[in-house]
Amino acid sequence: MDRTERRDHAERAAPTLAVFKLASCDGCQLTLLDCEDELLALTGTVRVAHFLEASSAVRPGPYDLALVEGSITTPADAERIRAIRASARHLVTIGACATAGGIQALRDFADVDEFRRTVYARPDYIETLATSTPVSAHVDVDFELRGCPIDRRQLLEVLTAFLAGRKPDVPNHSVCFACKRRGTVCVTVARGTPCLGPVTHAGCGAICPAYGRGCYGCFGPAGTVNLSALIPVLHRDGLDDRDTERLLRTFNAAAFAPYDKEVRP
Ligand code: SF4
């Protein structure tokens, strides 16, 4: 086997990576392209078989690892995700849209037909579902990576872990832990600033409290969520029920909703 044949053989033997998009803004896929320093090493390790954000060259499945961005908002999405699942050995969802329905899940709290009538001149052309749901509501998911957008270090850890056949080291703890680690003074305790850090998944490095503002939950719920303890503190710090509801209903509206109902029937 000559050098070219050896290279072709190695390329064919490399695990295949596919990246798919459903209803989303593309921000999480861009995080993969933002891994500038690591991208060359990554593309030397995996065969990128489907990633329309980066290349129009598409290789058919099956794929070793599929990353899926975006939520299920149309009947076509619901069908497509089943085909993606069938083509992927491992399926990892990336971002608030794919793991929690995203900001578009605000439709879950409203009348989607009213939106359709208000926004479109010919609403009869629009095929949509009444809800925006995470991928895990439709098919089995091997790992969910939170964030809006996701964090590049966590993404690289997930990719490395799946390539090495181990569990990703992405702990389920809250933003509060990250504040303690970087020595940030708690904005709620020191200044009475409303903050969702105690119930929000870590991953951003606790950016907002480090700059003196409260967390508004863009990484979605942490592994343990105690909203019944947090909500009285938010009230103490000046938020009424409506403000609290608005704070919880942003990027991960649907993910916080079950806890929300528990606290305020
Ligand atoms: S999670 Fe946020 S950044 Fe990622 S695709 Fe959805 S809206 Fe965009």
Ligand code: SF4
């Ligand atoms: S809102 Fe919260 S989770 Fe999002 S970047 Fe700020 S501190 Fe991090």
